[in-house]
Amino acid sequence: MSNALPVGARGLVKLYGELVAVDQVDLTVEQGDVFGYLGPNGAGKTTSLRMLLGLIRPTAGSVELFGRDPHVDGAKALDGVAGFVEGPTFYPYLTARRNLRLLAAYDDGDSRSRIEGLLELVELRDRGDDKVGGYSHGMRQRLGIAAALLRDPKLLLLDEPTTGLDPAGMRDMRDLVRRLAAEGLTVLLSSHLLTEVEELCNRVAIIRKGQIVYEGQLHDLMATAATGFRLRSPELDRAKALLLSQPGIREVTSDDGSVRFQADEEAVAALSIALGQARIGVTALVPESASLEELFLGMTEGEQAEVEEAVA
Amino acid sequence: MISAVGRVYEWEILKLLAQKRTYLGLCAAILVPIVFVVVLVLQTGGPNDVPLGRYIRDTGLAVPFVVLFFMSIWGLPLITSLVAGDIVAAESHNDTLKTILTRSRDRGQVFTAKVLAVFTYTFVVVFALGLVGLAAGSIAWGFHPLTSLSGTKVSAGHGLGLLLASLLVYFLPLAGIAAFGLMLSTVTRNSAASVVGSLMFALLMQLLGVLPGTESIRPYLLGTQFDAWHGFLRTPADWVPVVRAVWVCALYIFIPVIAAYLVFLRRDVASQ
Numbered sequence: 001m002s003n004a005l006p007v008g009a010r011g012l013v014k015l016y017g018e019l020v021a022v023d024q025v026d027l028t029v030e031q032g033d034v035f036g037y038l039g040p041n042g043a044g045k046t047t048s049l050r051m052l053l054g055l056i057r058p059t060a061g062s063v064e065l066f067g068r069d070p071h072v073d074g075a076k077a078l079d080g081v082a083g084f085v086e087g088p089t090f091y092p093y094l095t096a097r098r099n100l101r102l103l104a105a106y107d108d109g110d111s112r113s114r115i116e117g118l119l120e121l122v123e124l125r126d127r128g129d130d131k132v133g134g135y136s137h138g139m140r141q142r143l144g145i146a147a148a149l150l151r152d153p154k155l156l157l158l159d160e161p162t163t164g165l166d167p168a169g170m171r172d173m174r175d176l177v178r179r180l181a182a183e184g185l186t187v188l189l190s191s192h193l194l195t196e197v198e199e200l201c202n203r204v205a206i207i208r209k210g211q212i213v214y215e216g217q218l219h220d221l222m223a224t225a226a227t228g229f230r231l232r233s234p235e236l237d238r239a240k241a242l243l244l245s246q247p248g249i250r251e252v253t254s255d256d257g258s259v260r261f262q263a264d265e266e267a268v269a270a271l272s273i274a275l276g277q278a279r280i281g282v283t284a285l286v287p288e289s290a291s292l293e294e295l296f297l298g299m300t301e302g303e304q305a306e307v308e309e310a311v312a
Numbered sequence: 313m314i315s316a317v318g319r320v321y322e323w324e325i326l327k328l329l330a331q332k333r334t335y336l337g338l339c340a341a342i343l344v345p346i347v348f349v350v351v352l353v354l355q356t357g358g359p360n361d362v363p364l365g366r367y368i369r370d371t372g373l374a375v376p377f378v379v380l381f382f383m384s385i386w387g388l389p390l391i392t393s394l395v396a397g398d399i400v401a402a403e404s405h406n407d408t409l410k411t412i413l414t415r416s417r418d419r420g421q422v423f424t425a426k427v428l429a430v431f432t433y434t435f436v437v438v439f440a441l442g443l444v445g446l447a448a449g450s451i452a453w454g455f456h457p458l459t460s461l462s463g464t465k466v467s468a469g470h471g472l473g474l475l476l477a478s479l480l481v482y483f484l485p486l487a488g489i490a491a492f493g494l495m496l497s498t499v500t501r502n503s504a505a506s507v508v509g510s511l512m513f514a515l516l517m518q519l520l521g522v523l524p525g526t527e528s529i530r531p532y533l534l535g536t537q538f539d540a541w542h543g544f545l546r547t548p549a550d551w552v553p554v555v556r557a558v559w560v561c562a563l564y565i566f567i568p569v570i571a572a573y574l575v576f577l578r579r580d581v582a583s584q
Contacts (some may be wrong), residue, residue, distance in 0.1 A: 047582075053414050055581040074418045082414070086583055089407040093330045102326070105319040106415035151415070 004067030006031060006155040006186040011061035014047050014210075021047045023210040026062070029155070029188050029203075034181045036201035036218070037190040040300050044210040045190045049085045049159050052188075054078065065155065079108075082186075083157030087164075088144025092133030096124055096143050099132055103147050109151045118146040122176075137164040145176060156180065159190045174200060194292045208300040221295060227258060228262040232284035239280050246271050260288070317421050317428075324399075324429035333398060334433065337391040341437045344387060345379045345445030349379050349452050357516065363461060363542060371456035372449030373471040376442040377545070380482055384538035385442065389489045389514030390507075391437055396430045396493030397506030404501035410581050423576045427494065427569055434490045435483055442479040446472075462547040478541035483538035484557055486563030495568035498575050531556060534564050 007029035009172055014022040022044040029035045039045045050056040052063050054077065063069055068077035090099045097115065097131025104111035119125040122142035132140065141161060148156055161177070162170040177200055181187050196205060198218070205215040214221060228251070233239040240259050243249050248267025253260050263271070268285070275282055328334045352358060352368065354572055359365035362381050364374045403409040412422060458471035466474065492511035517535035520526050530536050540557035543550035 011489070050410075053410075055410050055413060057578065057580060075413075075416050078414060084414075085410060089411050091327060091330075091408055092406065094327070097369065098326075098330075102323045103415060105323050105413070106412055108415050108416040147411070206350075211382065 005029065005064065006033070006066060007035075007188060008064040009048070009052060009061065009110070012048060012051055012058050012063065013060040014044075014051060014056065014199075015059045020210050022051070022058075025207065025210070025212055026214065027052075027205055027212070027215070029186060031186055032181075032184065033203050034177070034187045034189065034196035034201045035205065036204040037188060038192065038194070038197055038204055038296060039190075039207035040192060043207045043300070045192075045207055046086055046159055047210075048207070049157055049188075049190055051191070052157065053081070053085065055085070080151075080154040081157065082148035082151040082153035082155075084148060084161075084189075085157070085159040085230070087160070088147060089142055090132040090140065090143065090147075093131060095129050095131055096135070097128040099143070100147060100150060103150055107151050109152070111152070114150055115146075118149050122146045123125070138166065138169040141165060141169070141173065145173075147269065149180075153185065155186045155188065157188045157190075160192070160197060161189070162191070162193065168278045170196075194296055198292045206296060206299050213299045218292075222292065224295075228260055228288055229268055230284065230286055230288050231259045231261070231282065232257060233275075234281050238278070239282075242274060242278055242280060243271065246274060258284075316417060317424050320417055320422055320425035321428050324425045325432065328395065328429060328433060333394050337394045337433070337437060338440060340387070340391050341441040342444045343374060344383060345441060346448045348379055348445070349375060349448040353452050364459070364545070367459045369453050370451070371454055371458050371468070371471070372451070373468060373475060375449030375452075375456065376445035376475055377478065377541075379441060379445045380442050380478070380538075381540070384482075384485075384535075384556065385518055386511065386515060388441070388486055390511050392434050392486050392490045393493045393507045393510040393514075395433045396490040397508075397510050398503045399426050399430055399494060400497040400572075401501050401506050403504040404456075405503060407583050413581055416508040419577050420573070423573055427491075430490050430494055431487055434486050436445055438479050438483045438486060442475060442482075446475060460547050461542055461545040464547040466547075474544045477544050481541045481544070481554055482538065484561035485534050485564070486539075488534050488537070488561050491568040491572075493567045495572040495575075498572040498579075505522055532560050534561070537561050 005028060007027055009027040010026060012018070012022050012025040018279065025044070025048055027048070027051045036136050037048070038046055040193070047056060051058045052065065054074070057071060063071065063080050065077050070077035091102070094102065096119065097148065100115045100118070101112060104115065116125065118164070119128045122145055124139060124142060124146065127139065135143065145161070158177070162173045165173060174196060177187060177189065181200070189197070189201060201218055203216065204221060206213050231239060231243070236254065236259065240252065240254055243252050243259060243261060246267065249261050249271065251262040272282070272285060358377055360369050360478050362378055364377045368374045368378055403412070413419060423575045455468050457468050460466050491512055492513050493506055496506035497503070498511045501510070514535070517533050521530055521535040537557040537560055540553040543553040
């Protein structure tokens with residue numbers, strides 16, 4: 001189990017009649033990753049996660065969690081795996097504490113001894129004897145994290161864990177995920193919140209209409225988004241004229257008190273020397289890149305949020 | 313495997329004990345014989361046209377048998393369906409199936425625990441109704457020897473033994489209805505449809521049993537098995553209806569349970 005990939009999905013397909021919810025999805029989550037699974041609503045994220053957890057049978061393809069297929073090995077494949085899809089759900093007529101005791105009974109090992117500590121961790125210890133039916137959305141999300149950690153997992157799958165939370169709740173949830181990742185937990189985080197993914201994840205996959213359009217390191221993705229440099233100067237006309245005379249500088253445009261251009265880093269270094277020698281003051285010379293949001297929108301443009309909502 | 317199913321079963325029972333519908337059914341099973349006895353105490357007439365009805369004021373032992381007869385038409389099938397029709401459908405409706413199926417228990421273990429919990433509830437309902445009826449009847453008319461269906465007197469102690477055996481045999485067709493409800497609950501994922509559907513099934517079985525031209529199939533209808541306990545109340549005991557009830561009910565139990573099991577094992581667990 002220790003050498004096997006936490007998640008390895010190959011050629012996952014899910015059809016609902018004519019509807020292709022997930023189409024040839026490959027996912028690889030490595031040990032220690034905080035893996036962001038990005039996509040607009042209805043792109044197939046939740047259906048993929050349900051297949052990963054063995055809740056939905058794929059039409060084609062295979063899933064392995066630490067080398068075991070949940071559709072072949074059953075619950076054994078979920079050893080060391082925990083999380084929730086489409087928000088955590090509990091028995092509303094039971095208290096939080098009893099819900100956790102119930103789940104501990106569904107687990108192997110001594111999960112029950114961790115209940116009080118986990119209620120403390122998610123700040124629900126004082127409300128542990130209240131029925132979950134009376135809980136707010138945020139409290140349920142936190143209880144969901146406690147329920148997942150009850151299994152002492154090595155891989156945590158979280159589907160939109162901050163959806164519906166207020167800003168403080170979102171911050172707390174992200175802090176918790178960050179802390180768990182720092183402790184060595186592998187996390188697969190499905191989200192449509194780009195700031196969240198940018199803040200937490202080292203690797204990402206972007207899904208659009210059921211198909212993966214990018215999978216890899218987040219910084220590699222961001223590097224592909226480099227769009228050039230921006231120069232600000234009190235002597236913008238002189239600066240622009242110098243720019244145009246410099247080798248390796250291309251596509252020079254000016255707007256809004258700045259000059260934008262394309263160049264490699266060596267040309268930019270030479271430019272900065274030339275600007276100094278020409279005694280042209282510089283207030284800013286910075287690389288510019290598209291935000292993750294711009295990249296995401298570029299990759300998923302035209303998405304119709306119809307697929308998963310129709311099948312979920 | 314057994315201890316895993318045992319732990320899930322324990323929580324299935326605890327979940328039932330935390331739900332109002334369980335108490336609704338149990339309260340009905342307890343109140344019906346009490347109300348029945350109170351009404352008979354306040355009136356002079358009686359249910360003379362049903363088995364043991366004419367002896368109802370002779371001994372409290374006759375009360376549960378008479379109540380069982382009346383409750384077999386729709387009362388106990390409804391009480392049973394309330395839980396059997398809900399036990400899987402409610403998990404689908406509340407989306408809690410995904411919560412328990414992403415832990416360490418296989419689907420087969422979860423399903424087995426649910427089947428056992430439904431049968432436990434059914435068993436408790438039958439025995440609660442019978443024993444409360446006996447207690448209420450004994451308070452009203454005493455714990456005296458019982459007149460059997462053959463007209464012979466049976467001592468109170470022996471009568472109690474016959475009552476317990478009768479409750480056990482009566483449980484079998486009710487377990488058949490529970491199994492049908494469980495199957496509907498698994499297949500339809502709709503609690504209300506499953507409760508109504510299994511009640512309709514029970515009523516259909518009763519209806520087929522009284523329609524002309526159905527004489528040849530009557531011994532194999534589920535409704536007929538509710539009268540199998542009559543065999544114990546004859547002198548000497550008639551084992552034919554009892555033995556038939558055992559194997560006929562086994563079919564009515566196993567076929568829907570296995571169908572439900574196969575569906576449960578392979579179903580996609582997506583939100584409703």
